[in-house]
Amino acid sequence: MKRPTILLVNCSKNRDGNCGELLSSVAEELKKLEADTERFWIGADHITGCKFCHGCMETGRCVIDDRVNTFIEKATEADGFFIAAPQTRMTSNGSIDAMLERAFRAKLDAFRLKPYALVTLARRMSEDSGANRLSATIASAEMPMIGRKYWNLTGDGRDPRELFKNKSNVRELSSMVQNLLYFVRCIDVGCDAGLIRPSRAQTAFDPLDIFGTEK
Template structure:
């Protein structure tokens, strides 16, 4: 079992990374392999709604998004982490999530369906719940079981050292990692027991104006 943790912060070893690193350590304890995928600092275009992904099988912009989606096909679970920028996920992370989820669904690639996932938000002070609401919406659209902890998945601090002093936040990250590992084990056991995954229905789209 393998989990990809996406760091949507421009800082490769900042506060968001510190939170994800803690989740990864808890997963590792349960024998789940992990990797932290850095969105990075290179410019990322937002989705331009060209819909060429349906024909190409990938986003028309060949950058970190396509690299991630290729890796995601073989992954078993995900944690998407973002810093809070103006009470929302960072701009690069928003572009990344828009294109990763839209291009894979538009191309008909079963990259995310029924794979456990969680969102993590990092902030100096506030805006975390709005950021979590934003990130969780991608997962619900992709039929992904959302993994919870014993509180909302957030940490507070202005530096990695301050985040580590957020003892409750660190505990939330550890519990999140263990809960995800347990859910992954349950899914594995169910498949071994012959319990099939639910059949995917063809998508129905209803427009309000006809």
């Protein structure tokens, strides 16, 4: 069995904030479980949305050459994803949505059928709507979601260390990491056994030419 690679995705504009601290803890846990990690930070600059020009269809890269293409490159090599996203005013920042929309449209196969774990960090009620909306967006890429007993983690204040004072947070995070790695390894075992990956179905949202039909 190969050593899996998990891409840790920091969706916060503050690289060293709560999301960064959480992902560092995830990286340590994955190392103990004999898995490799790669990191991606969304960056401090704004990420613009998709232009729907379909220029990515032949290259697998977005025509807007920014961090989205870096995300696609790292995702291509990853076996699974651990995503940490901050929530403010009941939702996530627009750059997260723009990045996912463009990445999925440019190279869906870099993400499709790869499991992901999503943690949203917020203050109380902001978590629910933000987590649900992000999960729905990621599910549209046919990515299986890894669950756990409790949906979100709550980070109070600006000090990332506050996150781990809550023992429930620590337990849930460890459980989520183990669940993610279990499913990644199950997929690897299935592929080695000759299990054929299901083909992708065309939808009304896909440009016709990516299926070899008339443009």
